[in-house]
Amino acid sequence: MGGKKRIPTPDQLRDYNYAVAGHAGTLCDADGELFIKPCTQTEIDFYQAVETQGFRAFADIMPIYMGELRLSNPEEVPLDDALMGVIAGNGDFKTSKEQIAATIAEHVAKATPDTASDQTTWVPTQGKKIKTDKSVVLENASFGYKKANILDVKLGVRLWADDAPAEKKKRFDTITSQTTHGNLGFRISGMRVYQGSEDESTWDEEGYQIYDKDFGRLTVNEDNVVDAFRKFIFNKAAGVDQDLGRAVCSAFVRDLQRVEQVLASHETRMYSSSLLFIFEGDGDALASAIEKNNEIIERDSAEAYTCPPVSRTNMRLDNRMDSGIVLEDEDDYEDVDEDEDEDDLQLPQIYTLKLIDFAHANFTPGLGPDENILTGVRSLLRIFKELAGEDD
Template sequence: MVGKKRIPSPDQLRDYNYAVAGHAGTLCDADGELFIKPCTQTEIDFYQEVETKGYRDFAEIMPLYMGELQLSSTDDVPLQDALMGVISGDGDFKTTKEQIAATIAEAVDQTTWVPTQGKKIKTDKSVVLENASYGYKKANILDVKLGVRLWADDAPAEKKTRFDTISSQTTHGKLGFRISGMRVYQGSEDESTLDEEGYKIYDKDFGRLSVNNDNVVDAFRKFIFNKAAGVHTALGRAVCSAFVRDLQRIEEVLTSHETRMYSSSLLFIFEGDGAALDAAIEKNNEIMDRQSAESYTCPPVSRTNMSLDSRMDSGIALEPEDDYDYEDNDEDDDELRLPQIYTLKLIDFAHANFTPNQGPDENVLLGVRSLLRIFKEMAGEDD
């Protein structure tokens, strides 16, 4: 199992958070397994509706929802200051996952979120989610904002106009998505362009100003294929094939539900260290083979063939099968836990609702289908 990762300070979290969860001020618990993300009541309602109405297929494509944290509205202090008893502001994160869960259970103060009409959101509400990037040695992270139309019905006219301009001037207009930000381990041969952890950071201007309909595939190749980090062509294609399978599943789920989501994103994550990625796949295969030999219920993975270093090898976890209960096997946890290889989640639901009798969200599905074509191309499935 990957060791405990270093948790950045709140300032560092804000610096790279665009590529992790898309929201400034997101904080982590001590182990980095959870995110505490300031949000609107609409987002909380969406997560709760998925949970209470039993939309299991929809829940599978979202980050794991752990609960909500609501602070007293009479305390008139910033969220980060109010959380000092839970998470220290100096970056020394002391709170455990269990303590955060207890805090959530004890948080009973209710407040009503008022639309900000385009102003900066001020809220005492937070949603607590599983950190999708937890457990990777060097996580490559890509945030792709979905849709041609980016504004909800209640958005002010000025915001609608501004977002329509962004859509028309970027890949949103034709492809239904835009690269919102990404970070790539060893993503440049020029070390001066890398941050202190060895990442090449692409901010929001990359997707707005540098990426267009003609070079968009090359932009995604920068994210996946990286000889400097050991992610060679065969390994990169295997990752793309895994993302293709998950994109197909997301398309299936979104087609089967009637929703409207504006400015939601897809979060792509995979192990960016080629040696660690190869080792994770090998360990994944060993665990699967051992479980099969011992007639255990297989963890949520399936097998696919892929070429690695001129040999055939079993590949990346793709489709969920029967659940495996790690809670009852604590002593074997290190041996049985599947290593992190890749993750794809639908995120950001500040403007999301279930809309009965209105049909699937074709605005979002356009972006998903465009991404599906691109990842198929990169996987070599169109060869």
């Protein structure tokens, strides 16, 4: 990428008052580095609390928050100055002013502002996006990978918030009883794996094998759950062999330990939040990224130069080389010149782990840590330690 990307500040984002898809799609910049997610006010409040109320430890395990946007008429949006691209409902990327305006008009027509939840009548969304006039602007955690493998794991034994309608509670309790939520505290919501099978007929047009929500609901159980994660990590067809896979699993173990630490030291309640696992799915690109990362760290160490903070979409750091991925402490980065060219200093993408989805999340002083969600995190830790070949 030539030059630095143009990322608006949170204040600029609020001033722009973008038109954002509330039902049929999502907004992003032309480079794909920003992700704009339709959401509820509760989710906005949670992100803002992390930024402003002393909960900064959460920022390390969440996507980077850049601001909020409101849905508006496309005629009121400064498309030339602010909007760089929009994804239509069919997945097509629109970049011209006329295409963007037409797509936003479609979104506006289909979206309605949030209303108070109906305590007597509840209709499942069946996977459709929520209708809302609000959105959060986040870092796109999958940006920068050649072939990103992505896994969404929904956390919790109980999936419903206190104010959920009775029908929703009943339906979600059924899902818990019929899936790994019940005993493990999580469920695989879906995943995509680059060349995830030696049978090319199972790939999509981009070479991915897709596992939809029914995989985690109907196929995965306590007996085969470890094998399900093994399908995500180890992939002979894509060149992710045993050594590379174990290195990735060890990296995820360290980040899961950090997630557990943060959640155990804060008082929250989260329902239907997820952990998003991403890593480079092309084996050659993965090996090259690890090698380049290690070369940069070793070179800078030899030169008595401290590397700058990597993007939060990159690795967590802890001075260990046992996985083959060199990781350092963030404290070592304090004296770096922030004016250095980010493109020269950015380490290659290897893996990402982020806690996401806060539509039903709150900080709850006095109630203690959220053991409901911690159950799932600890189960995942055990699984990834097993896959990494680590002893407890």
